Amino acid sequence: MSGSTPGNEVDDQAPNLSGRTVGLVGLGLMGAPMARQLRAAGAALRVWNRTRKKAADLAEEIGATAVCACPRDVTDGAEATIVMVSDADAVEMVVFDPDENSYGVVHGLGAKGLLIDMGTTSVLRTQGFADRLHQTGAEWLDAPVSGGTVAAGNGTLTIMAGGSDTTFNRALPLFQAMGQRITHVGAVGAGQIAKSANQMIVGLTIGAVAEAFALARHAGVEPAKIREALFGGFAHSRILELHGERMVEGDYEPRAKCSIQRKDIAEAVQLAESVNLTLPGLRANLTLWDHMVDNGMADFDHSALLLAIDPDSREK
Numbered sequence: 001m002s003g004s005t006p007g008n009e010v011d012d013q014a015p016n017l018s019g020r021t022v023g024l025v026g027l028g029l030m031g032a033p034m035a036r037q038l039r040a041a042g043a044a045l046r047v048w049n050r051t052r053k054k055a056a057d058l059a060e061e062i063g064a065t066a067v068c069a070c071p072r073d074v075t076d077g078a079e080a081t082i083v084m085v086s087d088a089d090a091v092e093m094v095v096f097d098p099d100e101n102s103y104g105v106v107h108g109l110g111a112k113g114l115l116i117d118m119g120t121t122s123v124l125r126t127q128g129f130a131d132r133l134h135q136t137g138a139e140w141l142d143a144p145v146s147g148g149t150v151a152a153g154n155g156t157l158t159i160m161a162g163g164s165d166t167t168f169n170r171a172l173p174l175f176q177a178m179g180q181r182i183t184h185v186g187a188v189g190a191g192q193i194a195k196s197a198n199q200m201i202v203g204l205t206i207g208a209v210a211e212a213f214a215l216a217r218h219a220g221v222e223p224a225k226i227r228e229a230l231f232g233g234f235a236h237s238r239i240l241e242l243h244g245e246r247m248v249e250g251d252y253e254p255r256a257k258c259s260i261q262r263k264d265i266a267e268a269v270q271l272a273e274s275v276n277l278t279l280p281g282l283r284a285n286l287t288l289w290d291h292m293v294d295n296g297m298a299d300f301d302h303s304a305l306l307l308a309i310d311p312d313s314r315e316k
Contacts, residue, residue: 015176018042021065022174023074023081025094025105026119027054029255030145031084033152034118034178036062040155041177046074048094070103071095080114080171081105087263088125091117096132111137116171118159120144120199120260122267123192124274126162130188140188141167143175144195149255156180160198162191196271199264200282205239206261206305207285213247214310223313224248246303250314258305259298262289 020043024035027049035058039045045064048071049055055067068074071094075081083105085091095115097104105115115133117126121142130140141163151157157179161168168184175182185194212235213223227244230236246252265286272279291308292298306313 015041015173017173017177020044020173021046021078023068023076023078023105024048024084025071025074025081026084026090027058028084028086029149030119030152032058033149034082034084034157035064036153037155037178038174039063043174043177046076046078048074071097071105072103072108075105075108075110075113080116080174081109082116082118082174084118086119086260088122088129088267091119091121091129092125095129106133106136106138109133109136109138113138114141114167114170115139116141116143116174118143118145120195120264120267121192123189123196123271126192127189139163139167139170141171142188142191143171144191145179146195146198147179151180152178159183160185160191160194162186162188162193164188193271196264196268199261200268200279202239203261203265203285203289203302204281205237206243206302207288207309209240209244210247210306210309213244213306214313217310217313243303246301247306247313252300252304252307254299254301256302257298258289258292258300258302261302261305262286262293262298265289 017038022038022043023046024031025048027035027047035045035047039062046066046068047055047059047064048068059067083091083094085094092098095105109115115138126142133140141161143159143161146158147156155178158181159175159179161184185191213226216223216226227240227248230240269282269286288305288308292305297304297307
């Protein structure tokens with residue numbers, strides 16, 4: 001295994017988590033398959049989800065140790081607590097409990113506890129959350145993921161971690177159960193910066209593929225043939241492969257929702273503004289995601305961005 005110096009990629013190793021307990025908050029499109037991977041590696045799980053039935057059904061399926069009444073309770077006996085929720089507001093709610101009902105993770109974590117935020121959360125707010133948690137003596141590690149539900153289900157996620165060497169090494173066996181490409185990017189917030197860059201490239205590339213397909217169709221060539229012709233050239237990408245196929249087939253069942261992609265692009269714009277950087281392509285891309293959300297397509301797969309550019313393509 002390579003070292004954990006920030007910026008290093010870590011070699012994949014099959015972990016054995018037998019005898020270890022992990023807390024997991026959030027069992028949505030990504031959290032549920034991640035829970036399955038941790039359990040398959042031998043970890044006992046303490047889980048919580050806003051919809052209790054979803055947690056209970058998953059616990060029955062995989063044999064989780066406990067379905068907890070609130071986020072605080074997942075920390076009981078857990079060596080680390082993973083949070084996998086939709087956005088920064090949700091992170092704040094489940095971790096710090098702004099309503100002061102003492103159900104947040106922070107109320108059970110204790111000194112030297114480890115919280116791992118594996119969702120895509122605003123960089124600026126992540127740094128603030130980490131500072132708040134450090135005041136209790138606990139540690140924060142931001143470790144957002146890429147690869148979508150397919151990679152989550154296969155245990156092949158790309159994981160980008162931000163935090164100290166110590167916290168990264170504590171979390172590494174858990175990451176190896178869920179991911180294949182694991183990189184310690186830097187200090188707290190660096191993982192979210194990497195994920196923001198990832199989401200920028202994803203959002204802009206989906207837009208580029210959608211525009212190319214729209215141009216081809218209106219010029220008299222089937223997008224499926226354009227996609228085939230571009231394979232292996234400089235324009236070839238995973239976006240062209242996966243999202244391009246969904247566009248061709250009109251398959252917009254959500255693997256990653258337009259609303260989430262919109263949130264991520266907006267946070268990237270906010271991060272750019274915080275460092276006095278203007279990114280015109282990103283701002284233009286955001287208007288397309290705004291269109292999807294504002295026109296009833298928030299829950300479509302993000303490949304449906306084609307419909308913002310070429311709405312008639314759905315009728316072909």
